[in-house]
Amino acid sequence: MAETVTLVTKPRTTKGTHKSRQLRRTGQVPAVIYGHKEATVSVTVPGDELGKIIRHGTRVLDLQLDGKVEKVLIRELQFDHLGMEILHADFARISADERVVVEVRIELRGTAPGVTGGGILDQPLHSLEIECLAISMPESIRVPVGELQVGGIIHVRDLKLPEGTRAITDAEAIVVQVKAPAAEAGAAAEVAETAEPEVIGRQKAEEAEAE
Numbered sequence: 001m002a003e004t005v006t007l008v009t010k011p012r013t014t015k016g017t018h019k020s021r022q023l024r025r026t027g028q029v030p031a032v033i034y035g036h037k038e039a040t041v042s043v044t045v046p047g048d049e050l051g052k053i054i055r056h057g058t059r060v061l062d063l064q065l066d067g068k069v070e071k072v073l074i075r076e077l078q079f080d081h082l083g084m085e086i087l088h089a090d091f092a093r094i095s096a097d098e099r100v101v102v103e104v105r106i107e108l109r110g111t112a113p114g115v116t117g118g119g120i121l122d123q124p125l126h127s128l129e130i131e132c133l134a135i136s137m138p139e140s141i142r143v144p145v146g147e148l149q150v151g152g153i154i155h156v157r158d159l160k161l162p163e164g165t166r167a168i169t170d171a172e173a174i175v176v177q178v179k180a181p182a183a184e185a186g187a188a189a190e191v192a193e194t195a196e197p198e199v200i201g202r203q204k205a206e207e208a209e210a211e
Contacts, residue, residue: 005053005061005062006062006063006064006069007045007046007050007053007061007062007064008045008046008064009031009033009043009044009045009064009065010028010043010044010065011041011042011043011066012030012031012042012044013042015042023044024085024087027046027047028044028045028046028047029044029045029046029047029086029087029088029089030042030044030087030088030089031043031044031045031088031090032089032090032091033063033070033091033093034090034091034093035092035093035094036093036094036095038093041065043065045063045089047085047086051086053074054074054077054086057139057140058139059073059102059137060072060073060094060134060135061074071095071096071134071135072091072094073091073092073094073100073137074089074090074091075091075092076089076090077089077090094135095134096134096135098133098134099131099134100131100132100134100137101129101168102129102130102132103127103128103129103130104127104128104130104137104138104139104140104141105126105127105128106123106125106126106127106140106143106175107140107141107143108123108142108143108145109142109143109144109145109146110144110145112145112146112147112148112149112152113146113147113148113149114148114149114150114151114152114178115148115178117149117150118150118181119149119150119179120178120179120180120181120182121145121176121177121178121179122176122177122178122179123175123176124173124174124175124176125173125174125175125176128141128156128159128167128169129168129169130161130166130168131165131166131168132165132166133164136162136164136165138165141159141161143159143175143176145176148177148178149178150179150180151177151178151179151180152177152178153174153176153177154174154176154177155172155174156169156170156171156175157171157172159175
């Protein structure tokens with residue numbers, strides 16, 4: 001579960017692209033706090049502290065504003081075109097017993113023996129949409145691959161999720177698999193292609209003999 005931390009915010013009275021750029025030059029990031037049928041509040045948060053929180057995988061935190069503390073979920077972040085600088089943050093108010101739907105990253109653990117044997121690791125799914133208690137949100141979903149052989153597949157339905165957590169992503173979706181080496185796959189396909197005309201030719205010959 002991600003650790004809950006406190007971030008001190010300041011009220012933001014100015015709006016617009018130019019003002020936002022000025023704020024970011026001073027190390028502040030424009031943000032909004034909304035939800036729970038309360039007024040949307042415009043604030044600024046320290047960019048360096050928010051960056052550290054994000055890098056640690058924290059999604060739930062306490063925002064302090066004018067002496068009042070609110071528990072929030074980092075709902076959305078906007079980055080620059082390089083994906084480096086945080087341009088804007090959206091914080092959604094939450095309560096301790098509230099269930100939320102979020103996406104968390106998938107973290108593969110271990111080494112698949114099928115890969116050691118020459119197979120190719122393929123991970124179609126890098127994040128998982130889940131429903132869980134906001135205060136019990138996992139930083140990631142760890143998927144052990146230590147027993148995955150060539151041809152082995154792990155679906156969403158196979159994942160062991162934390163207690164109280166439910167997967168929203170399609171249960172049949174493939175999380176990770178070990179494919180056969182390209183040379184073997186190509187050879188198998190070639191055999192299949194050459195085998196089919198032989199069956200068709202034999203069938204036509206048999207039909208001709210019957211006539």
